[in-house]
Amino acid sequence: MIDVTDLVVSYGTATALDHVTLSVRQGEMVALLGPNGAGKSTLANTLAGILAPVSGTVRIGGRLALIPEGRQLFPDMSVADNLALGGWRSGQRDPSAVYELLPRLAELAGRRAGVLSGGEQQMVAFGRAMMARPEALVVDELSLGLAPTVTADLAAHLAELNREHGLTVLLIEQNARLAFELCHRAYVLESGRLVAEGESAELAEDPRVASAYLGGAIT
Numbered sequence: 001m002i003d004v005t006d007l008v009v010s011y012g013t014a015t016a017l018d019h020v021t022l023s024v025r026q027g028e029m030v031a032l033l034g035p036n037g038a039g040k041s042t043l044a045n046t047l048a049g050i051l052a053p054v055s056g057t058v059r060i061g062g063r064l065a066l067i068p069e070g071r072q073l074f075p076d077m078s079v080a081d082n083l084a085l086g087g088w089r090s091g092q093r094d095p096s097a098v099y100e101l102l103p104r105l106a107e108l109a110g111r112r113a114g115v116l117s118g119g120e121q122q123m124v125a126f127g128r129a130m131m132a133r134p135e136a137l138v139v140d141e142l143s144l145g146l147a148p149t150v151t152a153d154l155a156a157h158l159a160e161l162n163r164e165h166g167l168t169v170l171l172i173e174q175n176a177r178l179a180f181e182l183c184h185r186a187y188v189l190e191s192g193r194l195v196a197e198g199e200s201a202e203l204a205e206d207p208r209v210a211s212a213y214l215g216g217a218i219t
């Protein structure tokens, strides 16, 4: 569903992604880990077509939606209007499927997005992405700034969409524990290069990954 080959993306003369190759098969949920500045958002934005590659190829096999880092809602618009923007390209105007998935959004529909809590805003960003009826979803830092219980709730929704509806997910995370719990497979990006990839269970036992992302070995 997502196929990235030898991808190079730069900001002016600064290379943010340096020959990155990765793939996510249809129905898979795969994690991308990496520290600040590794190039994770650059990859997300390139997959979403916001940034153009210098070289390499990006192939997307279906409709792709992005939950961008920091949510990127329109704070002065209502929740309902933010959701409607998500359906703009697909022509989807009816939010009822999204309200069914995330019932709290129906209660918040008339509220201004800017006054919501971080968790509620992330839920709106989630719902807005789902308005595009995506076959693939790129989630740029689901857990950023959220309480663990809120993150767990959103993660459960994501896992359900993957399991029940076959939604393909690329989960970009700094929280490796969450990523390994949710995803069968993961990639590790550092300074624009992939430095590790494999099954989550194996990566969690890799001493370099464990010390950099898990604060020591998983027991």
Ligand SMILES: Nc1ncnc2c1ncn2[C@@H]1O[C@H](COP(=O)(O)OP(=O)(O)OP(=O)(O)O)[C@@H](O)[C@H]1O
Binding pocket: 011, 014, 015, 016, 034, 035, 036, 037, 038, 039, 040, 041, 042, 043, 069
């Ligand atoms: N608009 C921009 N102009 C110039 N350089 C940029 C721009 N956006 C990102 N960069 C640089 O590109 C590199 C990768 O940034 P990116 O935001 O993709 O990293 P990230 O892994 O998402 O980091 P974080 O976890 O902190 O969000 C960094 O060195 C960053 O400073």
